[in-house]
Amino acid sequence: KNEVEQSPQNLTAQEGEFITINCSYSVGISALHWLQQHPGGGIVSLFMLSSGKKKHGRLIATINIQEKHSSLHITASHPRDSAVYICAGSLSSGTYKYIFGTGTRLKVLA
Amino acid sequence: DADVTQTPRNRITKTGKRIMLECSQTKGHDRMYWYRQDPGLGLRLIYYSFDVKDINKGEISDGYSVSRQAQAKFSLSLESAIPNQTALYFCATSDFGAHTTLGPSYNEQFFGPGTRLTVL
Numbered sequence: 001k002n003e004v005e006q007s008p009q010n011l012t013a014q015e016g017e018f019i020t021i022n023c024s025y026s027v028g029i030s031a032l033h034w035l036q037q038h039p040g041g042g043i044v045s046l047f048m049l050s051s052g053k054k055k056h057g058r059l060i061a062t063i064n065i066q067e068k069h070s071s072l073h074i075t076a077s078h079p080r081d082s083a084v085y086i087c088a089g090s091l092s093s094g095t096y097k098y099i100f101g102t103g104t105r106l107k108v109l110a
Numbered sequence: 111d112a113d114v115t116q117t118p119r120n121r122i123t124k125t126g127k128r129i130m131l132e133c134s135q136t137k138g139h140d141r142m143y144w145y146r147q148d149p150g151l152g153l154r155l156i157y158y159s160f161d162v163k164d165i166n167k168g169e170i171s172d173g174y175s176v177s178r179q180a181q182a183k184f185s186l187s188l189e190s191a192i193p194n195q196t197a198l199y200f201c202a203t204s205d206f207g208a209h210t211t212l213g214p215s216y217n218e219q220f221f222g223p224g225t226r227l228t229v230l
Contacts (some may be wrong), residue, residue, distance in 0.1 A: 031217075035221070041223065042223040043221035044221075045221075048218045088219075097217075101152055102150065102151060
């Protein structure tokens, strides 16, 4: 079992739908980083959060430290949101290295 | 200009060849990392460096070596490439201890654009 699990692995949505991607972790982390990877390959930072909720445009990220769970929401989804979304936990001890989920592949249809 | 750059962006090579992937950053970060990404797997850490004199193996370092030539440059070498090293390689940097909104003791990493390596 991976220490960081994402669900779903694949998601297809119609344009305009509300989308939720989940990330659960079993290790101690100091913060969680949501990343976006477009088909071209580059990885872009979306949010890093250690508690509560953050919002940027149509994207919202939440984290519940006690439940070891984070969610990424996309409101009014658009085809340009099609990408792989990756969550990564920054370990809370020692080196603060990242441990990654395997990603959620999102396709938004027009 | 991008803060973290990688060269080359694409490379096709043959089994047994020596390959070097280069990473440069203008963010002034001390920490640098090399990862590989394979389909269906999360990013996996190959090597990391917390400063010029500190280099550490990650979870999958066999078959790879690194060089930290300066604070801004971190190179990954495949001494004798093999087909199962075909993957997407990412460099990342971080500035541990300083985060603009989260405060101290955070390690936000910033990624380069990736190098797609194919070993035939």
